[in-house]
Amino acid sequence: MTFSLVARCAETGMFGIAISSSSPAVAARCAYTRAGVGAVASQNVTDPRLGPLVLDRMEVGLSAPDAIEAMRREAEHLDYRQVLAVDKHGTTAIHSGGNALGIWAEAKAENVASGGNLLANKDVPAAIVDAFGASGGHLGDRLIAAMRAGLAAGGEAGPVHSAGMQLADKYAWPVADLRCDWTENCPIEAIATAWEIYKPQLDAYVTRALDPREAPSYGVPGDE
Incomplete structure (x- = not known):
């Protein structure tokens, strides 16, 4: 019920994930990033514990493939799970259980x-992988381009209704966490629109967290 990508920007070290599904609120249950560590998507009959588990293993030094292997030893019911990971070196790994739903597939490259x-x-x-590799610019732009390519290639067997994009940079929180939890229109385009609005303000939101005295105003009521 889902298609996604996890990615690392080779220039900045930023991590990101973008995901879409026919199920509601997919990003709330499936998207995980951690600055300086990696990004993980846990999908297909989702177990939300798997994302943090794989990130924890990568944080103590395991590569993405080794972290996925550790997950296989430690977690249950993995025949029903699909888990994607990228680590701080751009190494990638995927687990797809034999009971993944319907037509399922995977692809990976560096980053x-x-x-x-x-x-x-x-x-x-x-x-999706080809479009990410062929696109340039900000990691968020590349994630959107990749998801649009996945949709153009066929996407899910039926319509998608939710989507999300999360970015992790140098801080303990995601610098962007954009979601469309349900729409009868295209949730990927909803996220793309949100990203167009959010992208020019991303650095300002970081500044507001680190030093609000230096934060710029955007002219909204009460923002002076």
């Missing part, structure tokens, strides 16, 4: 991994 289930066809993750 990016994509997977999906209940897909329209097996080419969707490869289209």
Whole structure:
């Protein structure tokens, strides 16, 4: 019911994940990033414990493949799970259980991994990985371009209704965490619109957290 990608920006070290599904609020249950560590997507009959588990293993020095192997030893019911990971070196790994739903597929390259289930066809993750590699600019822009490519390649077998994008930079919190929890329109385009609005203000929100005395105003009521 989901297609996604996890990625690392080779220039900045920023991590990101973008995800979409026919299920509601997919990003709230499936998207995990940690600054300086990596990004993980835990999907297909989701177990929200798996994202933090894999990130914890990478934080103590395991590579993405070794962290996925550790998850396989420690977690249960993995035949039903699909988990994607990228680490601080850009190494990627994917676990796809044999009971993943419908047509499922995966693709990976340096700094990016994509997977999906209940897909329209097996080419969707490869289209996502190719689009990420071919695009430039901010990591958020590349994630949006990749998700649009996945949708254009067929996406899910049915319509998607929720989407999300999360970015981790140098701080203990995500510098962007954009979600569309349900829409009858295209949730990926909803996230793209939100990103167009949020992107120019991203650095300002970081400044507000670190030193509000230096934070710029954006002219909203009470913001002076």
